[in-house]
Amino acid sequence: PGAEKWLTNTFTQTCAVRPSRHSTFTHSTSATGYNMLTKHEKELIAKIWDKMIPVASDIGAECLLRMMTTFPGTKTYFAHLDIRPGSPHLRSHGKKIVLAIAECSKDISSMMVTLAPLQTLHAYKLRIDPCNFKLLCHCILVTLAAHMGDEFNPVAHAAMDKYLSAFAAVLAEKYR
Amino acid sequence: MVEWTDEERAAISDIFSKLDYDDIGPKSLSRCLIVYPWTQRYFGGFGNLYNAEAIMNNPLIAKHGTTVLHGLDRALKNMDDIKNTYAELSVLHSEKLHVDPDNFKLLSDCLTIVIAGKMGNAFTPEYQASFQKFLSVVVSALGRQYH
Numbered sequence: 001p002g003a004e005k006w007l008t009n010t011f012t013q014t015c016a017v018r019p020s021r022h023s024t025f026t027h028s029t030s031a032t033g034y035n036m037l038t039k040h041e042k043e044l045i046a047k048i049w050d051k052m053i054p055v056a057s058d059i060g061a062e063c064l065l066r067m068m069t070t071f072p073g074t075k076t077y078f079a080h081l082d083i084r085p086g087s088p089h090l091r092s093h094g095k096k097i098v099l100a101i102a103e104c105s106k107d108i109s110s111m112m113v114t115l116a117p118l119q120t121l122h123a124y125k126l127r128i129d130p131c132n133f134k135l136l137c138h139c140i141l142v143t144l145a146a147h148m149g150d151e152f153n154p155v156a157h158a159a160m161d162k163y164l165s166a167f168a169a170v171l172a173e174k175y176r
Numbered sequence: 177m178v179e180w181t182d183e184e185r186a187a188i189s190d191i192f193s194k195l196d197y198d199d200i201g202p203k204s205l206s207r208c209l210i211v212y213p214w215t216q217r218y219f220g221g222f223g224n225l226y227n228a229e230a231i232m233n234n235p236l237i238a239k240h241g242t243t244v245l246h247g248l249d250r251a252l253k254n255m256d257d258i259k260n261t262y263a264e265l266s267v268l269h270s271e272k273l274h275v276d277p278d279n280f281k282l283l284s285d286c287l288t289i290v291i292a293g294k295m296g297n298a299f300t301p302e303y304q305a306s307f308q309k310f311l312s313v314v315v316s317a318l319g320r321q322y323h
Contacts, residue, residue, distance in 0.1 A: 062301075141289055145292040146299055154207045154231075
């Protein structure tokens, strides 16, 4: 279990979130509800996202804005939207993302089922290079830290990073 | 040579001027060891790293965290030649410490998140972008002498 955990962590940390060679890997961890997360960590994650639901537009917009400001290449996916700070597009798009992440956090073991439609959307329609998921995940962590201060302690940070990495990996599963 | 706008220089200066090295240094290093446990491989001689609490209370880790953070001062004072500023440290990390250069990014991400936690809304998207640009230049310089 230690080696698997190490490998899964390394796998989800690298940019190459390519499903083909590693799909059995992701499948085994996904199907068993992510051995990476303890019961306590899953509760922690669900609790944090539950608090974000009422402010989903604010949080979501901030995550996206942080990502596009820090990693300008990500703006290329938003050429069709108004992405200026405060724009309604940014808020509505950010809200969708936050709500999807929050919804999934309520039952992490069922992630594969919950995310199936979004997997299809990202693979066949959006085709966002999975490298970018990591960038947004990082900006989500920064946003959470800025809003939660000390409450976003190392244990919460570790749990959240694992959850978001798993989320991103599942999202990329249907790419090829 | 890296181009820095006046806004970027101002943001980076501002962040560092408010930094409590003895607080942020230890917090960043211990966070890195907790969030990315494989990084503990470089700290075999540092005592008890058994769990998150042990790591956060470990005085050797805390001291080293402060040292590492002060290492950034060199870049701050030489923003127009960060590459050469770290040539020696790069050789050290490669030849003597044998640190995988990917780890530098992990620590810099943790530092960013700790500072965000400290500064809250004052750590605006623009501040984050400037700070991360600064850190990515440092990380690149530290990895440069590896072969």
